[in-house]
Amino acid sequence: MTNICYLVGTAGSGKTMLTSALQRYLTSKGASLTIVNLDPAVQHVPYQADVDIRDYIDYDRIVDEYKLGPNGAMIVAADLIADYITEIREDIEELGESSAVVLVDTPGQIELFAYRNFSLRITESFPIDSSLLVFLFDSLLVSNIAGFLSISLLAASVQIRLNLPMTHVMTKIDLLKPNQIETALTWRENPYDAIEELSGMAREFSLQTGQLVEVMSEIPLLPMSALTGEGLELLGAQISRTFVAGEDWLI
Amino acid sequence: MTNICYLVGTAGSGKTMLTSALQRYLTSKGASLTIVNLDPAVQHVPYQADVDIRDYIDYDRIVDEYKLGPNGAMIVAADLIADYITEIREDIEELGESSAVVLVDTPGQIELFAYRNFSLRITESFPIDSSLLVFLFDSLLVSNIAGFLSISLLAASVQIRLNLPMTHVMTKIDLLKPNQIETALTWRENPYDAIEELSGMAREFSLQTGQLVEVMSEIPLLPMSALTGEGLELLGAQISRTFVAGEDWLI
Numbered sequence: 001m002t003n004i005c006y007l008v009g010t011a012g013s014g015k016t017m018l019t020s021a022l023q024r025y026l027t028s029k030g031a032s033l034t035i036v037n038l039d040p041a042v043q044h045v046p047y048q049a050d051v052d053i054r055d056y057i058d059y060d061r062i063v064d065e066y067k068l069g070p071n072g073a074m075i076v077a078a079d080l081i082a083d084y085i086t087e088i089r090e091d092i093e094e095l096g097e098s099s100a101v102v103l104v105d106t107p108g109q110i111e112l113f114a115y116r117n118f119s120l121r122i123t124e125s126f127p128i129d130s131s132l133l134v135f136l137f138d139s140l141l142v143s144n145i146a147g148f149l150s151i152s153l154l155a156a157s158v159q160i161r162l163n164l165p166m167t168h169v170m171t172k173i174d175l176l177k178p179n180q181i182e183t184a185l186t187w188r189e190n191p192y193d194a195i196e197e198l199s200g201m202a203r204e205f206s207l208q209t210g211q212l213v214e215v216m217s218e219i220p221l222l223p224m225s226a227l228t229g230e231g232l233e234l235l236g237a238q239i240s241r242t243f244v245a246g247e248d249w250l251i
Numbered sequence: 252m253t254n255i256c257y258l259v260g261t262a263g264s265g266k267t268m269l270t271s272a273l274q275r276y277l278t279s280k281g282a283s284l285t286i287v288n289l290d291p292a293v294q295h296v297p298y299q300a301d302v303d304i305r306d307y308i309d310y311d312r313i314v315d316e317y318k319l320g321p322n323g324a325m326i327v328a329a330d331l332i333a334d335y336i337t338e339i340r341e342d343i344e345e346l347g348e349s350s351a352v353v354l355v356d357t358p359g360q361i362e363l364f365a366y367r368n369f370s371l372r373i374t375e376s377f378p379i380d381s382s383l384l385v386f387l388f389d390s391l392l393v394s395n396i397a398g399f400l401s402i403s404l405l406a407a408s409v410q411i412r413l414n415l416p417m418t419h420v421m422t423k424i425d426l427l428k429p430n431q432i433e434t435a436l437t438w439r440e441n442p443y444d445a446i447e448e449l450s451g452m453a454r455e456f457s458l459q460t461g462q463l464v465e466v467m468s469e470i471p472l473l474p475m476s477a478l479t480g481e482g483l484e485l486l487g488a489q490i491s492r493t494f495v496a497g498e499d500w501l502i
Contacts, residue, residue, distance in 0.1 A: 041320060128452075146414065149411050150412035163450075205463055205466055
């Protein structure tokens with residue numbers, strides 16, 4: 001059985017830093033991990049990847065060969081992943097069998113994972129009940145109600161598209177004041193008072209969006225800093241509950 | 252008065268092609284246009300940009316200077332746009348005054364426009380009632396209900412974030428069969444029957460998402476192909492209704 005955990009979030013939300021921090025934290029708790037990098041365009045990662053899409057896909061060569069700029073090259077690189085699904089699945093399964101958890105760091109730009117087709121071919125390779133999607137709420141976006149609703153809708157969009165169990169984390173909270181974190185967590189439970197303050201077009205879907213956020217509040221939203229380590233324990237416990245029913249790591 | 256129309260959509264959804272097709276179409280109808288490219292990382296555009304962010308920001312130099320990969324360089328390039336807001340606004344205003352419409356082609360990756368802060372500083376520079384956001388539904392995503400709901404939620408996310416009047420277009424319909432276009436338009440009016448077929452996690456928010464899509468159906472969703480020109484007339488008429496109350500273009 002392969003327990004697989006995908007870290008997904010907008011560009012700059014801190015996926016790679018969180019992968020690295022989680023690796024250190026879970027390893028210190030005795031969990032043996034497999035780390036997968038699925039971003040063909042990343043230049044440097046702060047962890048040692050056990051499976052690395054860059055072993056199959058050479059982004060710089062795509063730039064040269066197809067004479068593409070970075071936008072086009074990223075799309076081509078992401079779509080080329082589909083050609084190596086069998087190999088990647090085998091690599092992950094082989095290492096995953098003897099690991100407590102496989103952590104998957106996804107492409108920098110969320111839309112390459114959320115809305116291109118290769119990602120479904122990977123996620124559908126593994127059973128839903130041993131999969132978890134960790135969706136990152138970038139702190140930069142949660143300090144006002146419009147940003148908070150907007151990123152909540154993006155989370156719902158990704159959940160419907162990838163169809164996996166999800167947990168949410170609020171990243172880089174070292175950049176927020178304590179009351180900003182508190183306010184965002186309050187909106188999660190009751191967005192309606194804040195929605196009243198919205199004006200213009202943002203009000204148009206506000207009632208339905210509020211209801212969506214309210215339903216979503218059943219999913220934990222864990223404040224976290226990969227820099228200070230705050231919140232890692234909660235996320236570790238959440239992953240442990242998902243995969244080993246909260247028991248100590250067996251592998 | 253500057254009438255400004257932003258084309259926004261996921262990577263590969265066809266923003267640049269639609270900008271170019273719209274330019275040709277509206278010009279042929281007698282409208283004088285200003286074309287703005289806001290993507291610092293694009294290598295080639297098929298139109299002559301009147302205002303070009305690449306005159307201010309050199310993506311290749313960012314790659315070299317900051318020693319960044321494409322993900323990081325794109326974020327830095329997008330965030331650097333904030334330093335040139337005054338210049339860009341002045342450029343747009345100066346040309347926009349004597350144009351019927353300003354068409355703005357946004358960065359390739361939607362999240363750079365939707366979720367970084369520079370974009371609000373541009374959109375808030377112009378009055379809401381002379382602004383229009385054209386959101387692109389990529390045909391690749393609308394051929395199944397999960398993809399359709401997912402991209403609808405993304406559209407709502409962008410609307411709440413940018414807070415502008417919106418119209419929706421379904422791009423690249425030359426890649427779809429006629430019945431696929433018809434089905435997507437049916438979902439737009441009534442998503443509930445199709446939602447019944449969803450399973451697993453995708454069902455979790457399905458009722459609320461259905462309600463959101465139903466409210467959204469008041470916004471037109473115009474099927475379109477920049478390749479064949481199909482649908483351009485409808486979008487042109489929509490833009491004309493927004494900016495010149497459906498009258499002939501005066502400028």
